[in-house]
Structure formats: structure tokens, C-alpha cells
Amino acid sequence: MKVAWSATHQEFLLTDGYYFSGLYKHLCKRKIEIEEVDDFDRLFEYDVIVFNYPENPFSSEEKEKIREALEQKGKKIIFTAHFKNKDGVSEICNSITRDYGIDILPEGIKDEMHHLEDDLFIITTDEVKLYREGVKEVVFPYSAPLEVENGAEVVLRARKTSLTDSGKKSPVLIAQKRFESGGKLIVCGSCIFWDNFSLFRLDNLQFVVNIFEGAE
Template sequence: MIKVAWSTTHQEFIISDHYYFSKLQRYAKENDISVEEVDEFEKFANYDVIIFNYPEIPFKKEEVDFIEELVKKGKKVGIFAYYKNEDKIADTCNTMAERFGIKFNGDIITDDVNNYDNDNLLITTTKTSQKMKEKNINKVVLACTDSLTITGNNVEPIIYAEDTAKSLLGKEKILFAKYQDPSGGCFIAGGTCVFWDNYSIDIYNNKELSLQLLSHKK
């Protein structure tokens, strides 16, 4: 069984919120993934995967050092943000993500053509990586998403917006990116944190995306 630590150390959205995440909890359990809310940073070492879903408190250097060591030991870490940066979510996530060569831009991505329910902030895309397509992640809906900039080595985009999408800041339309460590560990950043809530998870391949992000094979 895969053990996932869902962080509550930095005032993240909690997975035990039934209204938002009851489906994700159920799907994880059905796929032999154990997800536990963890409120003590040092306990992350006891898990295979660590998730920071909309952290609201910036990370301290010693916390980032600790996470970097976990990735070097083969752990998988994911951090997921939101659009605009009005509440400094991009800045907060960058206190962690920039260590791994990924920057949240505080952007707004819209798509007047490829979207869900005729809402240009609920963008849809088929531009997923080959490895994702091999896992049946062919099309996803990503609501209210930021864009990412790759600033370091060993980082690759894993989800792009469609060519019809627009970046308010004129950035490259990278929506999810992954740092791959030689150890087998990795760090994944996503421009939105609401792709796996109860509203989105059953649309297109969002369920497959969600389960893949919670899974880990070194």
C-alpha cells in the first residue's frame, strides 16, 4: 500500500473536507492508497508521497532543505497552487518550488475554445506528456490555473495548455511540471489545486491524473 502524507502543516486545504474531497478519498482507498493528514513536518519521512495542496504559510529554509533530502531519498512530493496570486499563493509555493527549478508565475490561464461548460477559466487540454498518455491521462480539465516557468535542470513539463489558451502575463503555458531526481524521487508542481475536488475529479481523465499523482514507484 502506498502511504501518502497530506500536509496540514501550512494551512492547506484538508482532504477530510467531505464536501470537496470525499470522492478523492474514496478513489484512493479503492486503489490501495492510504492518505493521512499530517501536521508535523518531520513525520513526512514516514511516507512515500507528500502533498501540499494550497499551502498558505511560506516555507522556511530548513523545511525546504528537509523536503529536498526526502526527494533525494526517493520520495515523491507535490505542491499545487491557484491562479492570480491575490493571496500570495504563487509566492508561497515558490518558497518551496524554486529549489527544484520551477516557478509559479501568479498568472491567469484562459481558453475561449477548449474549456468546460463554456467557462474560459475551466480550461481543458489534451497536451499531456507521453508517460501520462500511457497511463490513460489523455484529457483533463484544470480550473483556475496558474502557469509555471522552468528555471532549473532535470525539469520537464508534463501538462501544457492547448494552443488556443492565453496567458495573462504572456508566459509559456506550462501548467504542471516535474523535477526528476536520479534517486527515483521527484517533485511535481501544478498550477491549480482543484483538479481533484468533487466537482472536477469525474470529468475526462482527472481521476486518473489524481491517482497517478498520489502513486509512486521509485
């Protein structure tokens, strides 16, 4: 499997070893080839494309290429955001994901009972609905909540003890849309559940590997 980590829209970069050295190392160990790609057209030569916190908007032409990759070419495309629409990233992602029934809300999520490091935003959850093989619990820091409709599936939820800024319990953290081509759109409310802080806590590493490999 070949994974393109986009460097085309001012994303958090895979080559920033302080944050993502663990992810790169452990995916390579599992024969998942992952490469940082700074040419938008080249992204679509890969099986999986990651837009990890894209800070620059997508053009109409780029959105059309993403649509074709999902609906016709069977690509898996992953978007990640952050809480409270930081840097406008949630809305940049929504410009694509909303058409497929997944909306990233401009809010944060706290859990007073299940969190790490005395930080209510570094929530943990065992509400793993997909990609759960070998996974019981994950940490999902500083996530935005998602709204899901139009046949999109829930991959991960926060616990019932969690609350969004608007007072909703157990929000969706990751959602997925499947396409007849075999393509998948995966949208994550957090962009740091696979960084060096989170990856080796609880079952995050196995969860991340499952997402890339498709082990639901």
C-alpha cells in the first residue's frame, strides 16, 4: 500500500519528526509506504491520500479531482481538523466533506471523567465502531465534533460523559463515507491522534494501522 501525505495545502508535515517520526517509522515497519508529496496531481498516484490539517483552501479544480478520486478511482482520502475551527481548517475541510454528509463543527469537546494529562480536551474513548480489530480504547485530543448524515458511517464516538461546547453528549469524532468505486472518505475531528504524543498511548497505534490497512 502506498500513502501520500499531502504537503500541498500548508498541512502539518510528515517530515516534522518532532510530531510524526513515530507514525512514519511504524507504518514503514508494517510495509505501508508513506511519502510526503508536494505536487497535487501526484497525490492521486497513491492508494491513500492524507490531508492533515490543510490551512489553504482547495480550488474548484482540486475539489473535482478529489471527487473523481473518491467516486470513480476507488481512492481512500483522509481529512483531519482540530477543535474550534482553528485556522479555519474545519471549514476548508467542510468545503469538500459537507457534500458527502460529514460536517466538522466549530466547537471543542471536553470529558471531565475520561481524559489524560489533567486536560479535559485530551479525551479518551472506547466507543470504537469501525477499524476496531485489536482496539479497545483510544486517546483523541482536541477534537471537533462531527455531524453525520446522508449514509455516512460513524467510526469513532466520544463517551457519554463527554460534552461539546453546545452541550451535546457523545459526539462523533471520526466519520466515513463509502463509494461504489471502493473509495472511502474518512473525516477526523482531530489531527493529532497519530502524533508522537498520542500514537503510543492506549490502542492508538493499532487503530491508525487499521484505518490505513482497512481492517474494520
